[in-house]
Amino acid sequence: MRKSILCVALFLNGIILFAQTNEEQTLKEIYKSSLTNAKCYPWLDHLSNKIGSRLSGSIGAEKAVLYTKAQLETLGLDRVYLQEVMVPKWVRGEKETAYIVDNKTKINVPICALGGSVATSKNGLTAEVIEVQSIKELTDLGVAKIKGKIVFFNRPMEDAQIESFNAYGGAGDQRYAGAKEASKFGAVGTIVRSLNLRLDDLPHTGAQSYGDIPKSQYIPAAAISTNGAELLSKTLKSNPNLKFYFKQSCKQFDDVLSYNVIGEIKGSEHPENIMVVGGHLDSWDLADGSHDDGAGVVQSMEVVNIFKNLGYKPKNTLRVVLFMNEENGLRGGLKYEELAQANKENHIFALESDSGGFSPRGFSLEADDANFNKIQSWKNLFEPYLIHSFTKGHSGSDIGPLTSKTIVKAGLKPDSQRYFDYHHAANDTFDAINKRELELGAATMASLLYLIDQNGIVNTVKAQ
Secondary structure: HHHHHHHHHHHHOOOOOHHHHHHHHHHHHHHHHHHHHOOOEEEOOOOOOOHHOOOOOOHHHHHHHHHHHHHHHOOOOOOOEEEEEEEEEEEEOHHHHHHHHEEEEEEOEEEOOEOOOOOOOOOOEEEEEEEEEEEEEEHHHHHHHHHHOOEEEOOOOOOOOOOHHHHHHHHHHHHHHHHHHHHOOOEEEEEEOOOOOOOOOOOOOOOOOOOOOOOOHHHEEEEEOOOHHHHHHHHHOOOOOOOEEOOOEEEEEEEEEEEEEEEEEOOOOOOEEOOOOOOOEOOOOOOOHHHHHHHHHHHHHHHHHHHHHOOOOOOEEEEEEEOOOOOOHHHHHHHHHHHHHHHOEEEEEEEEEEOOOOOOEEEEOOOOOHHHHHHHHOOOHHHOOOEEEEEEOOOOOOOOOOOOOOEEEEEEEEOOOOOOHOOOOOOOOOOHHHHHHHHHHHHHHHHHHHHHHOOOOOOOOOOO
């Protein structure tokens, strides 16, 4: 009896060892394919340098839809199609101008309008400035000290945070909701310190919202470069009565029709189970958005290119989804989920890349304990590629709305220390991309998808 049990145990261990050996070999082939035969870098070159910025509703966004659809069609997928989605159309207009008026001296500073902001008057806006560090501080100051002034939100991203996205999240409310809240106290405009960990002269745009306040209370909102913010703060200390001038001519139009771009390989064994890999096709308008999120788009496309090159046929249906309008509305992600629910689709896994094209370090996972532990058990397979970080946390904004009975979500985690040097700024361009790092990220994504496809997920309650 003991001999029989021992034989069974040895047999099972042999199966496990054989499976692990096969998985190790497949990961080697995935990384080799991406590093020697990838298309993601030339795809991004075209997206960035031939098309350029891709803000929702723009000609650039329209061209990007047609280009990526055409490229997916060259990969021999089972299906490539467009998914209609209505998106906001906001136009920046002419380049913004701003200066500090210190007595009779005018000091130019770099600014840019925040996405969704209203314009100033044609002649611009001039007013005294009051500096604050938080939205809460507005309440402490009250209407008497704020009315008629420009509120200057000057809370920096926290340098001590090792995870740069935590630093970003800790400072983001002043950009998104600052104008809405300042307006309630009679402010005439807002200037927000750019969300950037270094000191430079580049203003960083991003979405802001007026929420549910009346349109009559909308006030113009702009971001100022970190160097500009330092200068304004310093000058305010020596002259609290200085004035600030800025002019912007942005405009919000009616929603327009756009598309999510989708490519699909039908599952060979479980076509009813869907795995998604994607990034967002839109970008802000100050640059071509190579890191945010051109990198994620082409890495997601590269996943299916790798599988095609290796002749790997997924057991589950695999979809590449290039979402439209993550930056200022999330309409693409919401529409995808709406239609998934209407079609009663079962998504088991979703992976997003939207943290830049830097060297991959691991994954941020939204999963229950059983599935998190299962994915962590593959850590040794990734260690030869310097992938070591498997943590619970935010996966991605576009896959965030996705729901199914049981679904695991993951976000690629690159080294993010330099990401916010480029994020939403004019230097987020193709020259900031390293080819090898981009390809390593694509291989890392393909490896996780392969392991999920081979091993499945634990069918427990819905992941929290």
